Amino acid sequence: MKVFSYQVINIDHEQQLLLAFICYEDQPIMTSVYYRHIDGTSIQYNGDILFEVTSLQEEPLITPDNFSMNVPNTFRWAAYHNNQKVLDISAQVDTPYCFGLAAGFVSSYAWQGEFYDQPLVGRGYLEYIDRR
Numbered sequence: 001m002k003v004f005s006y007q008v009i010n011i012d013h014e015q016q017l018l019l020a021f022i023c024y025e026d027q028p029i030m031t032s033v034y035y036r037h038i039d040g041t042s043i044q045y046n047g048d049i050l051f052e053v054t055s056l057q058e059e060p061l062i063t064p065d066n067f068s069m070n071v072p073n074t075f076r077w078a079a080y081h082n083n084q085k086v087l088d089i090s091a092q093v094d095t096p097y098c099f100g101l102a103a104g105f106v107s108s109y110a111w112q113g114e115f116y117d118q119p120l121v122g123r124g125y126l127e128y129i130d131r132r
Helices: none
Strands: 003-010 015-024 027-037 042-044 049-056 072-081 084-093 098-101 104-115 118-130
Touching (some): 027 049, 098 118
Antiparallel strands (some): 003 118, 015 027, 072 084, 084 104, 104 118
């Protein structure tokens, strides 16, 4: 694994999305979005999933083992389920990154976009490792 990201988005007080991306070299090997509801409903979206880092922080971060790591400033997610677009969001990291997830960093972000064609805004939690 060279790139790993795990993210959590609360849609509201009852719905949540779990987003995962794993890449080896420049080849994604897993890009997934999972939905869960407080009532126990759980769905793994089965269509195309896109995670795209659209810009990086101006300066790379340095890990305790002296590795220089580029981390996202902005990114987007899009997901389809049963041939329907269910998610299309853009995000902006707005909290300083903190080292502490295995060999990477955690932060949080503001996002805006659509979930099942409903315009929404919210916050997300981000874990990110890039050891390329």
